Amino acid sequence: MAFEPEELSPEEVTDQVDSVIEDNEVVLFMKGNELMPQCGYSKKALALLQQHRDDIETVDVLKATDAYREALERHSDRETIPQTFVDGEFIGGSDILEQLDERGELAEKVGQ
Amino acid sequence: MDEDAVAELIEEALPEAQATVTTPRDPDDDKHYAVRVVSPAFEGESLVDQHQLVHDALGDHLTRDIHAIELTTLTPEEAE
Numbered sequence: 001m002a003f004e005p006e007e008l009s010p011e012e013v014t015d016q017v018d019s020v021i022e023d024n025e026v027v028l029f030m031k032g033n034e035l036m037p038q039c040g041y042s043k044k045a046l047a048l049l050q051q052h053r054d055d056i057e058t059v060d061v062l063k064a065t066d067a068y069r070e071a072l073e074r075h076s077d078r079e080t081i082p083q084t085f086v087d088g089e090f091i092g093g094s095d096i097l098e099q100l101d102e103r104g105e106l107a108e109k110v111g112q
Numbered sequence: 113m114d115e116d117a118v119a120e121l122i123e124e125a126l127p128e129a130q131a132t133v134t135t136p137r138d139p140d141d142d143k144h145y146a147v148r149v150v151s152p153a154f155e156g157e158s159l160v161d162q163h164q165l166v167h168d169a170l171g172d173h174l175t176r177d178i179h180a181i182e183l184t185t186l187t188p189e190e191a192e
Contacts (some may be wrong), residue, residue, distance in 0.1 A: 040143075041180060072117070077164070077167065078174070079175045080174060080175055080180055080181075090160075091160060092160055092163055095181070095183045095184065096159060096163050097159060098182075099159055
């Protein structure tokens, strides 16, 4: 399976980011996808979210990493990946999901 | 950007903050840091806002000079 990311223009990425955040309850922008996470932090974030939700919309930013960083920064003030959004609200990267989990606050935050 | 510089940035921006910066993975990988920050500035702030305070302190350094951080934020009581 040759992995060639289809070329996404920055505008397409920006539109996609805006609509995906708006149209889904739980969104995870990650490196890789659910079956093949490409980075430890993305994998950790996905696993934490999957404990509480089975309807996570994942977006693989590797298709256009720089464009996704820019588009995401407008929503979260950050360019780091992964990024989680719940009901349109920026939650954070894998570290905050982990800290929320440790405090038993994750379920409530991501809305069972 | 090394551990001390990262800690300094945070401690300058956040009142009475204590930042401990370590390299969680392999020691010579200076791009990924585990950062533990204790500060009274976190009191009454949600966890998301606490993390945002630290990210704001790092500004553009994050992703340009520092690839990624694993952040833990604590108030002084929580850190006891």
